[in-house]
Amino acid sequence: MxxxxxxxxxxxxxxxxxxxxxxxxxxxxxxxxxxxxxxxxxxxxxxxxxxxxxxxxxxxxxxxxxxxxxxxxxxxxxxxxxxxxxxxxxxxxxxxxxxxxxxxxxxxxxxxxxxxxxxxxxxxxxxxxxxxxxxxxxxxxxxxxxxxxxxxxxxxxxxxxxxxxxxxxxxxxxxxxxxxxxxxxxxxxxxxxxxxxxxxxxxxxxxxxxxxxxxxxxxxxxxxxxxxxxxxxxxxxxxxxxxxxLTRGVHPDFMAKEIEQQPEVVAEVMTTWGPSVAGDLWPSFGLQVPRHLTIVGCGTSLHAGRAVAQVTARLGGIPYSAIEASEVATTTTVPGSLAVVLSQSGETADVLRAVDVLHQRGHPILALTNNPHSALARQAQAVMLCQAGPEIGVAATKTFTAQVIGGTAMGLSLLAAARLVDRSAVRRRVAELSGVPDLLAYAIGAARRSVPDLVPALLDSPGFVFLGRGSSRVFADEGALKLKELTYRWAESHAAGELKHGPLALIETGTPVVVLDDGSERLAANIAEVRARGARVISVGPEQATIPARTSTTALARGLDWLGPLETVVGLQVLARELAVALGRDVDKPRNLAKSVTVE
Missing domain, CATH: 3.60.20.10 (Aminohydrolase, N-terminal nucleophile (Ntn) domain)
Structure with a gap:
C-alpha cells in the first residue's frame, strides 16, 4: 500500500x-x-x-x-x-x-x-x-x-x-x-x-x-x-x-469534493449503461444466467455488493452469499455460482487472492471496478465499470454510490435476460434510477444544512451505534464504517431487531444512536427502546428526520423502495466528515489507512 x-x-x-x-x-x-x-x-x-x-x-x-x-x-x-x-x-x-x-x-x-x-x-x-x-x-x-x-x-x-x-x-x-x-x-x-x-x-x-x-x-x-x-x-x-x-479545486479537502460529485457520477453511470440495461448489457458479458450470486469484496466495496445483491434478490428472487475477500479461501461457496467481485482499484490484494481461489473452484467472475486496466479486470471473465473517475480521499464516497448504481444496472440487465422481470418493468426501473442524481443532490444539501448543528454535542462521544432494518441495514453498515475511519471513534452497526440480543448493553445516557428511518412501526419501537435508556437519537431519512435525506414534494424524492435508501448514505458521509474535521482529523488521510490495499 x-x-x-x-x-x-x-x-x-x-x-x-x-x-x-x-x-x-x-x-x-x-x-x-x-x-x-x-x-x-x-x-x-x-x-x-x-x-x-x-x-x-x-x-x-x-x-x-x-x-x-x-x-x-x-x-x-x-x-x-x-x-x-x-x-x-x-x-x-x-x-x-x-x-x-x-x-x-x-x-x-x-x-x-x-x-x-x-x-x-x-x-x-x-x-x-x-x-x-x-x-x-x-x-x-x-x-x-x-x-x-x-x-x-x-x-x-x-x-x-x-x-x-x-x-x-x-x-x-x-x-x-x-x-x-x-x-x-x-x-x-x-x-x-x-x-x-x-x-x-x-x-x-x-x-x-x-x-x-x-x-x-x-x-x-x-x-x-x-x-x-x-x-x-x-x-x-x-x-x-x-x-x-487530481486537485481539490474550491473544496477544503478531497472528501468534500467527492461527496459533492456523487450526483454527477451517478448521472455518468446511467448515461453510460442505462440505454443498454434492458437490452444487450448482460449478453455483452458473455456469461450464462446464474441461479446464485457470490458477492466478494472488502469494506465499502462489500457493502456496495450486498446492496446490489439485495436488489436482484428482492426483484428477481436470485439468492446470494456475501463473503469478505479475505475469508473466501476458508468459506464454502455454492458450486456454479456467479462471483461478482468488487474492488474500486481492482488491485486489492485480498480480492486478487480470492479471485485465484474462485478460479480454482470454477466460478465465473464478473468484476465491478473503477479501473478497466486493473489486475482484477484482466483476470475476470467480464467487467462492469463504475465510471466514478479518480477518488483521492482514502475513505470511499463516490465510488460506493457508483458501485451501487452500476451494480444495480448490471443486476437489472441480468433479471431482464433471465426473464425474471419483464423488460418493460426493467425500463421503468432504469428511468427511476435516472432520477437518483437529483435525489442525492437534495440529500447532500439537506445534510450540509443540518449536520453542523449536531456536531458540537457529539465531540465528546466515545462511540456510536448505527441501526437499520431490511434494505437499510447495509447502508447503516457503510455509515458506521465511514465514521470510524474518519473520527477514530468506535462505531457499531446492528440490525435494529437485534438490540435486545446484546447491543442494548452499550446504550447509556448520551450515547449517539444513528437510525436509518424507514418509517416502520417496528423501527419506531426500537427507537423508543434506546431513547428510554438515554440515547441521543439521530435519525436519517424522511423530511422530518434529524438529517433529512428525502422530501415529500415529489414521488421520486420519497425514494426508491426497491433500491433501498441510497440517499441516506450521503448524510452519513457528511456526518462522519464534519465530526472528523471538528476533531482535527485529516479526513483525506486517516491514520493507519491507505487507499489502495495492495498488501494482505
Whole structure:
C-alpha cells in the first residue's frame, strides 16, 4: 500500500518526483523519501522523512545533490515491516550506497532472506523487507547489467512487489513488478514509472501496464524483457485523467469534493449503461444466467455488493452469499455460482487472492471496478465499470454510490435476460434510477444544512451505534464504517431487531444512536427502546428526520423502495466528515489507512 514513482530525463528531477509523489500520498503517508543520482563516489543521494511529502518539498531547495539530478526514485510509505522511522523509510540502499530501491508490496520469505544476507556479510540497518532487495541485487551486480541483477534477484523473492532500482554510479533505472500495480510512460517531460497513473497524469498522454515478471530499463524506447528475453513494449493506452480530477479545486479537502460529485457520477453511470440495461448489457458479458450470486469484496466495496445483491434478490428472487475477500479461501461457496467481485482499484490484494481461489473452484467472475486496466479486470471473465473517475480521499464516497448504481444496472440487465422481470418493468426501473442524481443532490444539501448543528454535542462521544432494518441495514453498515475511519471513534452497526440480543448493553445516557428511518412501526419501537435508556437519537431519512435525506414534494424524492435508501448514505458521509474535521482529523488521510490495499 505504498506509492512509488521513478523518472529519468527530467531537469531538476527532484521537484518532478515530489510533485508526482504528492499525488500518490493517498497510498501511504507514514514516511516518505527520495533518491537521485549525483552524490559523491557514485552513491545514490538519499533524503528521507517521517513526515509527509511536503516536508521533503520544503527541504529540497537546500539539498544540493537533488538540484542538478535528472534521474531518481521516490516513495511514500504505509508501514508493514518495521515501525515508522527514518531508518525504515524508503528508499533503501545496499552496503555501498550505490543502489537505491523503492518498493510497493510485501515479501513473505523475509527470515530466509535475512539469514542468507547475514551469512554473506551484508550489514542491514532497517527492519524492512525492502532493504533486503537492495542487498540481494548488490550481491548479483558484479559484472552484470543492472537489469540482469534485478532479474536474478526477483527469482529469489516470494510475495508481492513493484520495484524501482536506481544505480547511482551509472544512472540506470530498472523497474519490475509482481502482484502489485505499475505503469510506465514516455513524454517530453521524461520517462516515468509509477504505482498509479494519477502520479504522472499531468505529463503523459499515454501509458503502458507492466505485467507480472516484466523487467525494463526506464529509458527512452522502454527496453523491455519478459522471461529473460527482449520483447517489444506492450501497446500503450490513452490516459483519460484530467488535471482537475487530481486537485481539490474550491473544496477544503478531497472528501468534500467527492461527496459533492456523487450526483454527477451517478448521472455518468446511467448515461453510460442505462440505454443498454434492458437490452444487450448482460449478453455483452458473455456469461450464462446464474441461479446464485457470490458477492466478494472488502469494506465499502462489500457493502456496495450486498446492496446490489439485495436488489436482484428482492426483484428477481436470485439468492446470494456475501463473503469478505479475505475469508473466501476458508468459506464454502455454492458450486456454479456467479462471483461478482468488487474492488474500486481492482488491485486489492485480498480480492486478487480470492479471485485465484474462485478460479480454482470454477466460478465465473464478473468484476465491478473503477479501473478497466486493473489486475482484477484482466483476470475476470467480464467487467462492469463504475465510471466514478479518480477518488483521492482514502475513505470511499463516490465510488460506493457508483458501485451501487452500476451494480444495480448490471443486476437489472441480468433479471431482464433471465426473464425474471419483464423488460418493460426493467425500463421503468432504469428511468427511476435516472432520477437518483437529483435525489442525492437534495440529500447532500439537506445534510450540509443540518449536520453542523449536531456536531458540537457529539465531540465528546466515545462511540456510536448505527441501526437499520431490511434494505437499510447495509447502508447503516457503510455509515458506521465511514465514521470510524474518519473520527477514530468506535462505531457499531446492528440490525435494529437485534438490540435486545446484546447491543442494548452499550446504550447509556448520551450515547449517539444513528437510525436509518424507514418509517416502520417496528423501527419506531426500537427507537423508543434506546431513547428510554438515554440515547441521543439521530435519525436519517424522511423530511422530518434529524438529517433529512428525502422530501415529500415529489414521488421520486420519497425514494426508491426497491433500491433501498441510497440517499441516506450521503448524510452519513457528511456526518462522519464534519465530526472528523471538528476533531482535527485529516479526513483525506486517516491514520493507519491507505487507499489502495495492495498488501494482505
Amino acid at each position: 505504498c506509492g512509488i514513482v521513478a523518472c529519468t530525463g527530467a531537469p531538476e528531477v527532484g521537484r518532478v518526483l515530489l510533485d508526482a509523489l504528492s499525488r500518490l500520498e493517498y497510498r501511504g503517508y507514514d514516511s516518505a523519501g527520495i533518491a537521485v543520482t549525483g552524490a559523491a563516489d557514485g552513491r545514490s543521494a538519499v533524503l528521507r522523512t517521517t513526515f509527509r511529502v511536503d516536508d521533503l518539498q520544503r527541504r529540497l531547495d537546500h539539498w544540493q545533490p537533488g538540484l542538478p539530478a535528472t534521474t531518481g526514485v521516490a516513495h511514500t510509505r504505509w508501514a508493514t515491516h518495521g515501525e515508522v522511522s527514518v531508518d525504515n523509510a524508503h528508499p533503501h540502499t545496499d552496503c555501498s550506497g550505490r543502489l537505491a530501491v523503492v518498493h510497493n508490496g510485501v515479501l513473505d520469505n523475509v527470515l530466509e532472506l535475512r539469514a542468507e544476507l547475514g551469512r554473506a556479510g551484508h550489514v542491514l540497518t532497517s527492519q524492512t523487507d525492502t532493504e533486503l532487495i537492495a542487498h540481494l541485487i548488490e550481491g548479483r551486480l558484479g559484472g552484470f547489467p543492472l537489469r540482469r541483477a534485478v532479474e536474478e534477484t526477483i527469482g529469489c523473492l516470494r510475495g508481492s512487489w513493484a520495484l524501482a532500482v536506481l544505480d547511482g554510479a551509472t544512472g540506470e533505472l530498472v523497474v519490475t513488478c509482481h502482484g502489485s500495480p505499475l505503469v510506465v510512460a514516455e513524454s517530453e517531460r521524461g520517462v516515468f514509472a509509477a504505482s498509479d497513473l494519477a502520479a504522472i497524469a499531468p505529463w503523459v498522454e499515454r501509458y503502458r501496464i507492466v505485467e507480472d515478471g516484466d523487467v525494463l530499463d526506464l529509458a527512452p524506447g522502454l527496453p523491455w524483457w519478459r522471461h529473460g528475453m527482449a520483447v517489444r513494449p506492450p501497446a500503450s493506452i490513452a490516459s483519460t485523467l484530467r488535471g482537475t480530477d
